[in-house]
Amino acid sequence: MTDPKLSVVISDDDPMIREALREVLDAEPDFEVVAVARDADEAIALVERHAPAVVVLDLRMPGGGGGRAAREIRLRSPNTGILALSAFADHDAVHEIQSAGVGEHLVKGVSNHDIVAAVRRLGRPERR
Amino acid sequence: MVHSGAMPADHPAEPDFERPAPDAYRLIVDSVVDYAIFMLDPTGRIVTWNAGAERIKGYSPDDILGKHFSVFYPPDDLEARKPWYELEVAAEVGRFEDEGWRLRKDGTRFWANVIITALFDESGQLRGFAKVTRDMTERMRAEEALRSSEERFRLLVHGVLDYAIFMLDPAGRVISWNAGAERIKGYSADDIVGEHFSVFYPPEDLVTRKPWRELRVAVDAGRFEDEGWRLRKDGTRFWANVVITALFDESGQLRGFAKVTRDMTERRRVEQTLTEQRRLVGHLVEAQELERRRIAWDVHDDSIQSMVAVGMRLQLLANRLPEQEAAVVRQLDEAVRASLGRLRNLVFRLRPPELDRHSLAEALDRYFTDVAGSWGMTYRLRHELDHEPPAESAITIFRICQEALTNIRKHARASEVDVSLTSTDGGTLVEIADDGVGVGDDVEPPSEDPVSDHFGMIEMRERAETAGGWWSVGRSPRGGAVVRFWIPTAPGVSRD
Numbered sequence: 001m002t003d004p005k006l007s008v009v010i011s012d013d014d015p016m017i018r019e020a021l022r023e024v025l026d027a028e029p030d031f032e033v034v035a036v037a038r039d040a041d042e043a044i045a046l047v048e049r050h051a052p053a054v055v056v057l058d059l060r061m062p063g064g065g066g067g068r069a070a071r072e073i074r075l076r077s078p079n080t081g082i083l084a085l086s087a088f089a090d091h092d093a094v095h096e097i098q099s100a101g102v103g104e105h106l107v108k109g110v111s112n113h114d115i116v117a118a119v120r121r122l123g124r125p126e127r128r
Numbered sequence: 129m130v131h132s133g134a135m136p137a138d139h140p141a142e143p144d145f146e147r148p149a150p151d152a153y154r155l156i157v158d159s160v161v162d163y164a165i166f167m168l169d170p171t172g173r174i175v176t177w178n179a180g181a182e183r184i185k186g187y188s189p190d191d192i193l194g195k196h197f198s199v200f201y202p203p204d205d206l207e208a209r210k211p212w213y214e215l216e217v218a219a220e221v222g223r224f225e226d227e228g229w230r231l232r233k234d235g236t237r238f239w240a241n242v243i244i245t246a247l248f249d250e251s252g253q254l255r256g257f258a259k260v261t262r263d264m265t266e267r268m269r270a271e272e273a274l275r276s277s278e279e280r281f282r283l284l285v286h287g288v289l290d291y292a293i294f295m296l297d298p299a300g301r302v303i304s305w306n307a308g309a310e311r312i313k314g315y316s317a318d319d320i321v322g323e324h325f326s327v328f329y330p331p332e333d334l335v336t337r338k339p340w341r342e343l344r345v346a347v348d349a350g351r352f353e354d355e356g357w358r359l360r361k362d363g364t365r366f367w368a369n370v371v372i373t374a375l376f377d378e379s380g381q382l383r384g385f386a387k388v389t390r391d392m393t394e395r396r397r398v399e400q401t402l403t404e405q406r407r408l409v410g411h412l413v414e415a416q417e418l419e420r421r422r423i424a425w426d427v428h429d430d431s432i433q434s435m436v437a438v439g440m441r442l443q444l445l446a447n448r449l450p451e452q453e454a455a456v457v458r459q460l461d462e463a464v465r466a467s468l469g470r471l472r473n474l475v476f477r478l479r480p481p482e483l484d485r486h487s488l489a490e491a492l493d494r495y496f497t498d499v500a501g502s503w504g505m506t507y508r509l510r511h512e513l514d515h516e517p518p519a520e521s522a523i524t525i526f527r528i529c530q531e532a533l534t535n536i537r538k539h540a541r542a543s544e545v546d547v548s549l550t551s552t553d554g555g556t557l558v559e560i561a562d563d564g565v566g567v568g569d570d571v572e573p574p575s576e577d578p579v580s581d582h583f584g585m586i587e588m589r590e591r592a593e594t595a596g597g598w599w600s601v602g603r604s605p606r607g608g609a610v611v612r613f614w615i616p617t618a619p620g621v622s623r624d
Contacts, residue, residue, distance in 0.1 A: 014429070016437035024440050027447075087428055087472070108436045109468045112443040 005032040006123040007052040011043035011069065012085070014058075017108075021056060024112045025119065040069040048076045053123035056115075059086040059096065070100035081122030083115075164261040167247075170254045172197050172215055184263045186233035197259065200230045202237065218244040219254055227264065239268045292389040295375075298382045300325050300343055312391045314361035325387065328358045330365065346372040346385055355392065367396045409594055413520040417480060424478035432471055439464045477534070481526040488522040489513065489549060492529055500545060503537050507545040514551040521615050524595045525549075525558055528588045532560045532611045535584055540564025542608055555597060555616035561604040588613070 008025050010033055012018045018036050025031045034050045037043035043066075047055050055073060059066040070082050084102040097105045104118045157165050157178050164181035166174055173196050177189040185192075185200065192199075198211040205211070205228070218224040223245050230240040241262045247255045285293050285306050292309035294302055301324050305317040313320075313328065320327075326339040333339065333356070346352040351373050358368040369390045375383045442461040446454040476498075481491045489511040500507040517525065529547065536542050542564030550557045585601070588611070592599035597615040604610035 014433040014437070017433055017440075020437040020440040020444075023444055027444060087432065087475075108432070109439065109465060109472070112440055 006030055006054065006120070007032050007034045007050060008119060008123070009033075009035045009037065009043065009046050009050055009052045009055045009080075011037035011039070011046075011055065011066075012058040013038055013060075017058070021115075024115060025056075028116055028120075031116075031119065031123075040065060040072075043069045044072045044076065047073050047080055051077050052080055054081045054083060054119050056083045056085060056119065057102075059084050065096075067096040067100045070097075070102050074101050081125075083118050083122055085115075162262070164259075164263075166259055168197055168215070168244075168257040168259055170219075170256055172211060172257075175256065181261070184232075184238070184261065185230075191233065200261075202229055202231055205229075214242075214244055215257060218246045218257055222246050230261070238263050239265045290390070292387075294387055296325055296343075296372075296385040296387055298384055300339065300385070303384065309389070312360075312366070312389060313358075319361065328389075330357050330359055333357075342370075342372055343374075343385065346374045347382060350374055358389070366391050366393045368392060406596065409596070410520045412594065413523055417523060420478040421480055424475045427471055427478075428475050432468060432475070435464050435468045435471070439468065477530060481523060481530075483519060483522045483526065487516055488525060491522075491526060492547065492549075495526070495530065496533070496545075496547070499533060499537075505537075505543060505545055507547060509547045509549075511549040512551065513549055513556065515617070517556050517615070517617055521556065521595060521617060524591050524597075524615050525556060525613075528591055528599070528611075528613055529558065529560060531584050531588050535611075536560075536562045536564060536609070540566075540608060553614070555614050557612070557614045559610060559612050561606065561610040562608040563604075563606050564608040566603050566607055566609050 008031055010018060010021050010025070012021065015038075018038070022033050022036060025033050034052055035046040037046050043055065043057060057066040057069055057073075066084055066086075070084065073080055073082060081103045082101070084097050084100075084105045085108050086097070086105065087108055094105070103122050106114060106118055157176075159179055161180045161183050163178075164184045165178045166181050167176040169175050173194055174192050175194075177187070177192055181192075182188055196211075198206060201211050214224045214226065223243065225244075226242045228240065228242075229237045230242070231237060241264045243260045245258045245260075247258055249255050288306055288308045289311055290308055291306075292312045293306045294309050295304040297303050301322055302320050303322075305315070305320055309320075310316055324339075326334060329339050342352045342354065351371065353372075354370045356368060356370070357365045358370070359365060369392050371388045373386045373388075375386055377383050439461050442457050442464065446457040446461065449457060481495065483491050486494065489509065493509050496507045496509060516522070533545070536545060540562045542562035544563045546559070546561045548559045589599040592613045592615060595615050597613060599611070599613040601609060601611050
């Protein structure tokens, strides 16, 4: 019997990124994108409803940004691993991520492979 | 000597004074050298002659005794019978005083103060005249010199055109008027002398009794200084610097006021233009920053996101294609990713320096850490700032530093950068020195984009100069380049 699929919620305010991310992750046979959010509030609500293994959060989103979403998600769905995507690897981004308790952080523009690997590390930590 | 009145009784009392010898008065008179003191008989012939007389007039007693005193008078006085007239007056009223020219034995003149006193015996018989003459030539010359210096001074004051210099009587009425006053205020002396100086003040100052208050302060403090609007004769206003000085005579009596007024309208206009210019520079800096921020977010939100999405899709596509086509698509993905990196650098440079949250030194430190570190350069930042520069100055400094660092990365092949910030001359001096190849060296490889590099230099310089400062580039002692620039601390509107 195969493992249940690794459930993922995606959130990004940019529709092109949302769709591309969905395609990349759905292309993995063991992943399943269960919901896609367009802002922080949607991300928090969808994660709370689906309790996914992993949420991919854009750091800069309307509605308080990924930082606030990450903090809320840690409270409401503590077992969900958080992957933050940010546009920059600067002081402010790193600081925000550290204080929000994000599991992994990638700068947008990394290869699909890196994104998939990070999601897998967060979603199936026992398989390291 | 002064003695106490309480003397012991057994002490012998000192005599009050010794009676003078009978010839004591003659001795005194004889020895006085500053005054010619001599006697005339009732007809005017000289009967005594003292040392002062000999010194002043040049005659020895042998020369002069028995001669008529008219020998001392110049011809025109003799013609007017002045010596005889003087004796007549002295005999009649007891005394005659005169100042005028007299002659010495050698014929030279001296200016004499003369007092002739008639001498009568107990029976009222005229016995002769005592004549005391003083040589006043020196004093007269000094007075003349003073008069002529006063006259020169008066002419000087009168001729000054840049300042209105005039006098007020104690009540504030104009009593003198110079050319500068006429030029600045438009009144001629005829127009204004006798008028109260409050006519120079605009109505709002008259309501508050300002002219009278100013005089009171000048009397109390000796001096009053003010800057404000004053009126010309034609009713137009000018911005005046005014100093009022109270004038007291030797007895401490107020004699009036000296008033010096300068027309500062032009200077004030220049200052206002400067202030306005600085304000516009502030706006310009602000507008530039706003524009940069907009471009940064446009690039970030649109171009970068699209390219990220395109890259992800190209990778997906490559995985689905046969190897030959997949390689081409992967190359496309690489190209997209390379330009993504360049755009990201652009956005990073365009982003606001966050000077609202950090001091200039902190913001620079953060920026250099992010940038120099990622380029494998070490940097040192030294700062001795008395105060945090105002926002637009700080932004200008930050932006120039940023551009300088970009230049170093592109051309200098440097491994170290030294940045120093110092408060000096009412502004901030910044030095950015590297250990690279220096400026103007032939070893410098041709730039990929010489036009934009040149533009970078121009941009730095223009930023500095627009902010009222300067910018220069030269060779650092270590052989690399040094960019130096100075940005004034923004314009506290002039207070002096």
